[in-house]
Amino acid sequence: MNPHTLGCIEAGTPCCVPTPHLSIKNLSVAYGETPVLSDVSLDIHKGCITALIGPSGCGKTSFLNALNRLTDLIPGARVDGSIRLHQDDGALDLLDPALDVLALRRRVGMIFQRPNPFPLSIRRNLELPLREHGVRRADALAYKIESALSDVGLWEEVRDRLDAPALALSGGQQQRLCIARARVLEPEILLMDEPCSALDPLASGVVEETIQSLAGRHTVVIVTHNLAQARRIGNYAAFFWMRERIGQLVEFGRCRQIFDAPVHPATAAYIGGMRG
Amino acid sequence: MPSATPGDRLFGLALWGAALGVVAVFAWLFADLARLGLGALSWDFVTTAPENAGRAGGIAPILVSTLLILGVAVGVATPVGLGAAIWLNTYTRAGGHAGRRIRLALDGLAGMPSIVFGLFGNAFFSVTLGLGFSILSGGLTLAAMILPIFIRTVEAGLAAVDDGWRRGAAALGLSQSAALAHIVLPAAAPAIGAGLMLGIGRAAAETAALIFTSGYVDRMPESLSDSGRALAVHIYDLSMNVAGGDAHAAASALVLIALVAAANLLAVALSRRLLTRRLAL
Amino acid sequence: MPRSADTLLEPLTAAMAGISALLLIGMIGFLLAESWPALAHGNWLRFAGLAWYPLEGQFGLAAMGIATLAVAALAILLAAPLGLACALFARFQAPPALAGGFRGLLALMAGVPSVVYGFWGLTVLVPLVARWQPPGASLFTAGLVLALMILPTVALLAHAALAAVPRGLLDGAAALGLSRRTTLLKVAVPAARRGIVGGVLLGLARALGETMAVLMVAGNVVQLPASVFDPVRVLTANIALEMAYATDTHRAGLFVSGLLLALLALGLAWFAARLEPRHA
Numbered sequence: 051m052n053p054h055t056l057g058c059i060e061a062g063t064p065c066c067v068p069t070p071h072l073s074i075k076n077l078s079v080a081y082g083e084t085p086v087l088s089d090v091s092l093d094i095h096k097g098c099i100t101a102l103i104g105p106s107g108c109g110k111t112s113f114l115n116a117l118n119r120l121t122d123l124i125p126g127a128r129v130d131g132s133i134r135l136h137q138d139d140g141a142l143d144l145l146d147p148a149l150d151v152l153a154l155r156r157r158v159g160m161i162f163q164r165p166n167p168f169p170l171s172i173r174r175n176l177e178l179p180l181r182e183h184g185v186r187r188a189d190a191l192a193y194k195i196e197s198a199l200s201d202v203g204l205w206e207e208v209r210d211r212l213d214a215p216a217l218a219l220s221g222g223q224q225q226r227l228c229i230a231r232a233r234v235l236e237p238e239i240l241l242m243d244e245p246c247s248a249l250d251p252l253a254s255g256v257v258e259e260t261i262q263s264l265a266g267r268h269t270v271v272i273v274t275h276n277l278a279q280a281r282r283i284g285n286y287a288a289f290f291w292m293r294e295r296i297g298q299l300v301e302f303g304r305c306r307q308i309f310d311a312p313v314h315p316a317t318a319a320y321i322g323g324m325r326g
Numbered sequence: 327m328p329s330a331t332p333g334d335r336l337f338g339l340a341l342w343g344a345a346l347g348v349v350a351v352f353a354w355l356f357a358d359l360a361r362l363g364l365g366a367l368s369w370d371f372v373t374t375a376p377e378n379a380g381r382a383g384g385i386a387p388i389l390v391s392t393l394l395i396l397g398v399a400v401g402v403a404t405p406v407g408l409g410a411a412i413w414l415n416t417y418t419r420a421g422g423h424a425g426r427r428i429r430l431a432l433d434g435l436a437g438m439p440s441i442v443f444g445l446f447g448n449a450f451f452s453v454t455l456g457l458g459f460s461i462l463s464g465g466l467t468l469a470a471m472i473l474p475i476f477i478r479t480v481e482a483g484l485a486a487v488d489d490g491w492r493r494g495a496a497a498l499g500l501s502q503s504a505a506l507a508h509i510v511l512p513a514a515a516p517a518i519g520a521g522l523m524l525g526i527g528r529a530a531a532e533t534a535a536l537i538f539t540s541g542y543v544d545r546m547p548e549s550l551s552d553s554g555r556a557l558a559v560h561i562y563d564l565s566m567n568v569a570g571g572d573a574h575a576a577a578s579a580l581v582l583i584a585l586v587a588a589a590n591l592l593a594v595a596l597s598r599r600l601l602t603r604r605l606a607l
Numbered sequence: 608m609p610r611s612a613d614t615l616l617e618p619l620t621a622a623m624a625g626i627s628a629l630l631l632i633g634m635i636g637f638l639l640a641e642s643w644p645a646l647a648h649g650n651w652l653r654f655a656g657l658a659w660y661p662l663e664g665q666f667g668l669a670a671m672g673i674a675t676l677a678v679a680a681l682a683i684l685l686a687a688p689l690g691l692a693c694a695l696f697a698r699f700q701a702p703p704a705l706a707g708g709f710r711g712l713l714a715l716m717a718g719v720p721s722v723v724y725g726f727w728g729l730t731v732l733v734p735l736v737a738r739w740q741p742p743g744a745s746l747f748t749a750g751l752v753l754a755l756m757i758l759p760t761v762a763l764l765a766h767a768a769l770a771a772v773p774r775g776l777l778d779g780a781a782a783l784g785l786s787r788r789t790t791l792l793k794v795a796v797p798a799a800r801r802g803i804v805g806g807v808l809l810g811l812a813r814a815l816g817e818t819m820a821v822l823m824v825a826g827n828v829v830q831l832p833a834s835v836f837d838p839v840r841v842l843t844a845n846i847a848l849e850m851a852y853a854t855d856t857h858r859a860g861l862f863v864s865g866l867l868l869a870l871l872a873l874g875l876a877w878f879a880a881r882l883e884p885r886h887a
Contacts, residue, residue, distance in 0.1 A: 123496055125419050155499035162497075166490035168509050178508055179498040231498065337788040341700045344692035345709060348762075351755060352716055355727050362730070409623025417617060430880070431628040437876040438634070438869060439816025441843045445865040448850070449637045470630050477627060503612035531720030534818035534843070538850050558722045562819060565726045572730055579723045586718045594714075 065266025066098035066285045070136055071239065072117065072269070077131035079112040081124060086112045090131075090299040092288055094239075099261070099270040101280035101305065104290030104320065109297025110273045113290075114241045117271065118158040119144065119151045135239075156183050159232030161242040165224035165249075167216035167231070172208055175216045175227060176234050183235060198234040202226040202260050222253025226260055233268075240264065242272040246279070258283065277321060281309050289317045359583075363576025371577060376544050379568050380560065385578055387546035391461060391554025392530065394547060395540055398465025399529050400522060403473050408518070410473075411480035412506065436474035440534040443471050447539040459553040464540025471535060472525030479524060483517020484510065516596040523593035527586045533558040557582045638866040645859035654863060659829045661849070661857040668864055670831045674746065674839035677832070678821060679814035681750030682757060686814075687807050689754070690761030694803075695791055697762070698769045710766065717759035725823030728752035733824055740836040744826035747835040752820050757810035764809060768802020769795055801882065808879045816872060818843040842868055 070093035079087040087109030094100050102110045112121070121127040133144040135157075144154065168175050176195045185191060195212075199205040204226050208219075216227055225245060232240060242261065246254035262283050264270060274280050280287055287308040291300045301314045312318040370384055377383035410428070418425030447467030457463040487510050495505035511518070533556070541553035542563060555563070561578045564571035639646075645666060656667025693713070697706045728748060737743025772795050780790040796803065826838020827848060840848075842864045853861055 118497060120493065120496060123493065152499040152501055155497055160497035162490060162494065164490055166488070166494040168491055168494065169513055170509070178504075179500065182498075182500050182504050228494070235498065331786050331788075334787040337791075338700055341692055341696040344689055345696040345701070348689065348693055348758065349709070349712065352712060354731075355724075355755075358727060358731050359723070406623045406626055409620040410627045413617070413620035413624040417621070428624050428628045431631045433880060434873050434876050435627075435631045435634070437812050437816075437872045437879075439818070439843060439872055441816070441818045441846050442634070442638070442865050442869050442872070445641070445846065445850075445862060446634045446637050449641045449862075450633070454637075470634075473627055473630065501613045503616050506616075527718055531718070531722075533720070533722045534847055537847065558720050558819075561720075561722050561726055562823075565729055566823060575726055579720075579726060583719055583723065586720065587715055590714065590718045 067096050069096050070094065071096040073132075073134045073136065073141070074117075075132045075134075077113065077116060077129070077133065079109060079116055079121065079130075080128045082126040085296050087297040090297075092299060092302045094269060094271055095286060096136075096269055097266045098285035099265055099272060099283055100286040100288060101284035102271065102273045102288050102290060103275075103277060103280050104297075104300075105292065106275070107297070108290035108292050110290050111243055112297070114160070114243055114271065114273060117144070117239070117241055118155050118160055119149070120160065122151060156235050157237050158239040158241060159235060159237035161225070161228055161232055161240065161245045163244040163248055165221060165228050167219070167224050167227050169215070169217055171213045172216045172219070172227065173212040175231055179231060179235055194234050198230040199227075201233065201263070202230045203256070204230060220253065221249050222256050225249060225253070225257050229257070229260060233264075237268065239269045239271070242270065244273050244275060247275060277309075281305065289314070289320065291316050291320070359576050359579055361576075362572055363574070363578075363580050366573045366577035367580060372581065375546065376560075376574075379571070380544065380564050380574055381568060381570050382574075385557065385560065385574075385581065388544055388555050388557055388560045388578075389581075391540070391547050392557045394461045394550065394554060395465045395468065395536070395556055396526055396529055398462060398550065399468035399472060400526065402466060402469035403476055403525060404522065406469075407473050407476040407480060407521070411477045411484060414477070414481050415484040416502065416506075432474040432477055435470075436478075438471075440471065440532055443467055443535040444538050446470070447535060452539055457551065459539065459541030459543075460551045461540050461547055461554040462550040464536045464554070464556065465550075467535050467539045468529040468532060471532065472529050475528065476521040476525045479521030480514065480518050483514040483521070486517070487513045516598075520593040520597040523589045523596065527589040527593065530556075530582065530586050530589065531558060532556070533562050537562075557585070635866075635869060638862055638869055641862040642859050642866050645856055645863050654867075657831060659845070661853070661860050664856070666860040666863065668842065668867065670829050671840055671842045671845055671864070672867070673831060674825075675815060675841040675843070677746055678749045678753060678825065678839070678841055679811060681746065681835070682753035682814040683807065683811050685750065685754035686758040686761050686810055690758050690806070690810070691765050691796070691803060693758070693762040694765035694769055695795075697766050699791055699795070710763070713759040713762050717763060721756060721817055721820040722823075724752050724756050725820040728820065728824040736836070742826065742838060744824055744838050745836045746825065746832050746839045749821045749825035749839070749841075750835070752824050753814045753817060756817065756820055757813050760813065761806045761810040764806025765799070765803045768799035768806070771802065772798045804882060805879065808875065808882075812872065812875050812879075815875070816843065816868065818847050822847055 072094035074093070075091045077087065077090040078085065090113060102113065104110060115121045116129050117133060121129050129145055131145070134141040135144055143149070168178065170178070173195065176198060177191055180191055180194060185194065196205060199208065204223060207223065216224065219227060245261070246257050249257060258279060261270065261272065284305040286303065287305045288302040289300045289308060290297055301308060301312060301317045308317065309321060312321060372384060372389060373386050374384035375387050376385065414425055414428065444467065447463060451457050451463040451466050452459060491509050491513070492505060495509055536556050536559055540556060542555050542559065543553040544555045544560065547554040557578055561575050561582065564575035564578065654666055654668050656665065657670045658665045658667045659671065697709050701709060732748050732751060733743040736745065736748050776794060776798055777790060780794045785794070821841050822844035825841060825844065827840045827844055828838040829840045830837065832839050846861050846865055849857070850861055
């Protein structure tokens with residue numbers, strides 16, 4: 051056992067099932083002529099929190115962006131390989147050009163590193179995605195907004211000022227609002243790109259608690275540079291590393307195994323803090 | 327900065343001299359306008375029709391014509407300009423092919439002398455499209471004139487909209503149109519307003535583009551296809567063709583300056599209110 | 608918003624962009640089309656003649672072309688140094704409160720319509736110049752009025768360029784013991800030269816393309832001026848004066864001069880674009 055590793059804590063209630071929700075095979079991402087990610091294969095398991103760890107520039111964000119087709123927004127981006135979303139009646143090919151991307155993004159939500167609430171009121175931030183996806187009735191809207199805000203612990207803080215500008219909230223509150231906004235559409239999968247790194251330690255802690263409370267209710271894929279955090283909240287971990295300037299997946303497995311008994315020497319070195 | 331040397335003091339004096347000289351000339355200009363025209367300015371002046379070829383009476387129908395011409399110009403330039411700016415911002419990259427060509431064409435258009443716009447307007451709107459001398463013809467010509475600067479201002483405003491909002495909107499499965507309508511355009515609204523005001527300021531000052539398109543008629547227009555005289559054209563006519571028209575020309579000039587100054591002030595005020603990201607971390 | 612709105616969005620906005628771009632092509636096209644009756648006769652050299660008697664078939668644009676260039680040159684010769692001086696004043700000499708007010712005044716003057724400058728030139732400057740050197744309405748007066756008109760533009764753009772000069776550069780010069788005058792003229796101005804030149808080019812473009820202000824004070828005689836106090840007619844004013852009653856070949860001849868002006872403006876715009884740093 052590596053004396054430098056920390057203890058791994060089991061995350062949340064046991065609703066993380068070892069069935070693949072997303073199957074990624076041979077995924078490669080390139081921007082124009084520059085490849086950033088090469089040949090990544092792994093399974094994202096249902097209801098589990100999968101942490102993506104590794105140094106900056108290894109393609110973790112590109113990986114995330116491919117999962118909800120946000121790569122479509124980047125001119126010149128090419129995604130090869132296969133991503134399949136498993137559902138009751140089969141599997142959906144997410145890289146299919148004919149896929150209804152807007153519907154996909156209802157089912158796969160994303161939280162960004164820098165909190166990005168819209169320059170609208172708190173209420174409008176949550177109403178807008180609901181309305182766009184067909185929820186129009188006032189009572190349904192009010193109910194969903196209240197439960198989304200309660201789940202992130204914001205309801206008591208903002209119930210009296212729902213029409214105040216969202217940008218007036220603190221950084222941590224804004225990020226929780228963004229989580230609420232993503233969750234208000236009841237997505238199956240939540241993608242999080244270093245959701246705490248732009249926040250101060252206190253706010254970061256609150257957001258992390260929020261994420262932990264989501265365990266089992268969504269499948270979460272979270273990119274984080276905070277190894278202790280990955281260890282705390284992750285069920286599975288995927289270690290990315292850079293080889294010849296292209297990001298690769300080096301090792302993937304249960305969180306406990308990655309942190310306590312990494313197989314690959316690069317993983318061991320990174321977790322031991324010697325490189326990266 | 328040290329300013330001890332006599333060369334420096336002389337230099338400083340020269341700069342003061344230049345500035346004061348310029349201020350003096352502008353003050354002289356304003357003083358003359360006020361001297362000639364203030365006497366004629368009155369409520370009646372803006373509410374009655376011109377009499378005696380404009381030496382007496384007021385500028386009411388001319389103000390109406392001016393507002394109608396500006397209205398047509400803005401009414402046409404706004405959707406076309408907004409659409410073009412949105413296209414440039416949403417569908418082209420900074421160094422891209424098509425975008426560069428269009429921007430080049432717009433820059434070329436922006437540098438065209440106004441008389442050339444007048445010739446074009448006359449040939450295309452008045453003759454080819456058969457609109458003759460009309461407010462419509464003049465308004466359309468001015469729309470073409472203000473389009474480049476409007477598009478440039480709106481595009482800058484759209485580019486300044488936080489990219490995080492756009493990506494957030496996409497990640498929520500909002501369509502491009504929804505993101506534009508609910509988030510991007512409202513955020514860029516001050517820039518759009520500023521662009522409009524700049525355009526109005528430029529259009530209101532126009533003379534050469536209007537004399538062969540909207541014409542000289544100083545009666546109250548009854549429709550957009552009537553010929554109408556814009557305020558700037560009225561000033562031109564009074565000072566060049568009407569002996570004894572100086573007082574009213576000066577008064578009209580004061581009104582026009584006020585109009586243009588108001589538009590430009592609004593443009594400045596609006597562009598200061600550009601929505602910036604406030605992140606209280 | 609229905610998804611169908613998105614499928615409409617790109618073609619609709621692309622069409623708007625296309626219209627905007629087509630305007631330039633359309634403009635040149637129409638100018639060419641309307642000039643054709645005069646151009647079709649061949650012998651384009653006759654447009655280089657000095658005599659403009661369109662009703663007798665003489666379409667010499669040279670005298671007016673030279674007048675256009677001369678008036679603009681005079682205007683820029685006055686406005687460029689004065690404008691730069693005003694910019695230096697506003698940025699480095701004036702106390703901050705005054706600088707803001709001064710720039711506001713410049714902005715106000717930049718918005719004053721050219722016809723107002725022309726009116727003042729006509730009623731005040733022309734008689735003044737006439738007392739000194741008759742007839743008053745001349746190349747000189749036109750140059751003065753134009754200089755006044757373009758000075759705010761030149762000054763404001765030069766000011767923006769000077770304001771963008773990094774503070775460190777100027778502090779470094781001061782630390783070297785350079786006098787104020789040297790710092791401003793030999794350090795600040797060269798550092799800001801791109802923006803300053805841009806402002807001067809813009810002022811030049813305005814001066815070349817101006818119609819009303821020049822028409823009202825230049826005297827409008829088609830001739831090669833023997834002195835700056837001779838009346839002249841510029842291309843723009845010529846079009847404004849004669850379009851009202853021009854027919855057939857005369858009208859076509861005016862459109863030829865319009866085409867010439869358009870090409871001049873495009874050339875200037877192209878030149879100014881070349882001076883911009885290319886962003887890779």
